[in-house]
Amino acid sequence: MTANPYRTAVLAWYDVNARDLPWRADDATPWGVLVSEVMLQQTPVARVLPAWEAWLERWPVPAALAAEPAGEAVRMWGRLGYPRRALRLHACAATIVQRHGGEVPSSHADLLALPGVGAYTAAAVASFAFGQRHAVLDTNVRRVLERVVNGREYPPKAPTGAEYRLAESLLPEEPAVAARWGVAVMELGALVCTARNPRCGECPVVDRCAWVLAGKPPHDGPPRRGQRYAGTDRQVRGRLLAVLREAPGPVPKSVLDAVWDEAAQRERALDGLVADGLVDPLETGDYALPS
DNA sequence: AACCCGTGGGG
DNA sequence: TCCCCAAGGGT
Numbered sequence: 221m222t223a224n225p226y227r228t229a230v231l232a233w234y235d236v237n238a239r240d241l242p243w244r245a246d247d248a249t250p251w252g253v254l255v256s257e258v259m260l261q262q263t264p265v266a267r268v269l270p271a272w273e274a275w276l277e278r279w280p281v282p283a284a285l286a287a288e289p290a291g292e293a294v295r296m297w298g299r300l301g302y303p304r305r306a307l308r309l310h311a312c313a314a315t316i317v318q319r320h321g322g323e324v325p326s327s328h329a330d331l332l333a334l335p336g337v338g339a340y341t342a343a344a345v346a347s348f349a350f351g352q353r354h355a356v357l358d359t360n361v362r363r364v365l366e367r368v369v370n371g372r373e374y375p376p377k378a379p380t381g382a383e384y385r386l387a388e389s390l391l392p393e394e395p396a397v398a399a400r401w402g403v404a405v406m407e408l409g410a411l412v413c414t415a416r417n418p419r420c421g422e423c424p425v426v427d428r429c430a431w432v433l434a435g436k437p438p439h440d441g442p443p444r445r446g447q448r449y450a451g452t453d454r455q456v457r458g459r460l461l462a463v464l465r466e467a468p469g470p471v472p473k474s475v476l477d478a479v480w481d482e483a484a485q486r487e488r489a490l491d492g493l494v495a496d497g498l499v500d501p502l503e504t505g506d507y508a509l510p511s
Numbered sequence: 512a513a514c515c516c517g518t519g520g521g522g
Numbered sequence: 523t524c525c526c527c528a529a530g531g532g533t
C-alpha cells in the first residue's frame with residue numbers, strides 16, 4: 221500500500237519499454253549524465269545521441285573539457301541549438317575541476333550552483349546519476365501528471381508550487397525506487413503520453429487517468445503560442461555562429477556581413493554573441509570562436 | 512514574470 | 523505548408 225496508485229503499473233511499463241539510451245547504461249558516468257541532461261534541454265533525443273557520443277569520446281572527464289578553449293565546446297556543439305549551453309557546459313567543467321576535484325558533485329545544492337544547471341537538471345543528475353530521491357519535473361512529467369491526476373490536457377506554462385508538491389507527494393520513499401519512478405514517468409511522457417496524439421491505448425494507467433475518464437477535454441484558456449523564429453535575432457545569431465563554427469580559424473567581418481542583409485539587426489546579433497562570450501572580436505578586426 | 516535564447520522533424 | 527514541439531535556464 222502506497223500513496224502512489226500509479227507506481228506499480230508505471231514501473232512495470234518502464235521495465236519493458238525503456239529505451240536503451242547510452243546515458244542510462246550501467247557504465248555511464250555522472251559526467252555523461254550531466255552532459256546528456258544539458259544537451260537534452262530543448263533538443264530531441266534523436267539529435268542528441270550522436271553529439272553525446274562524440275562529446276564523451278573527446279572529453280570523457282570534465283578535466284579534459286576544462287583544458288580546452290571554450291570555443292572548442294561551441295564547435296563540438298554543432299547544430300544542437302542554444303549554443304550558450306555549450307559555453308555553460310565548459311564552465312561547468314572548469315568549476316568541477318576547481319571546486320570539486322574533477323568529480324561531478326552529487327548534492328543537489330552543488331549541482332544547482334553549476335552554470336546552466338537549474339532545478340530540473342540538478343534533480344535529474346542527482347537522481348539518475350547518484351540514485352537520490354528528488355522530484356524531477358520536466359515537460360514530460362508535468363504533462364503526465366497534469367493529465368493523469370488533474371484531468372487537464374496541458375500543464376501551465378511555467379512549473380507551479382502545486383506541481384512540485386504533487387510530484388513530491390508521489391515520490392516513492394526508497395531513493396532507488398524514486399529515481400526509477402522519475403525516469404519512468406519521463407519515458408511515459410516521451411513515448412506514450414505525448415503532447416499531441418497521445419497513445420492512450422498503450423498507457424499503463426489509462427484506467428486511472430483523470431483526463432481520459434473526463435473524456436479528454438481539450439485545453440481551454442489562452443492558446444499556448446510558441447515563439448516566432450524567422451526574422452528574429454536568434455535566426456541571425458544562428459547564421460553568424462554557423463559560419464564561425466565551420467571556419468577553421470578567424471573570419472573577416474565581410475564574411476559575416478554576408479549572412480544577413482539588414483545591417484542594424486546583423487550588428488545587434490553579432491554584438492549579442494560577443495556579449496554572451498560566444499564570439500571573440502580580434503584586434504585584427506576578424507572574429508573567432510572564444511579561446 | 513515575461514522574454515530571450517537555435518534547430519530540425521513530424522503532423 | 524505551417525505550426526507545434528523537444529529531458530530548460532538565465533535575466
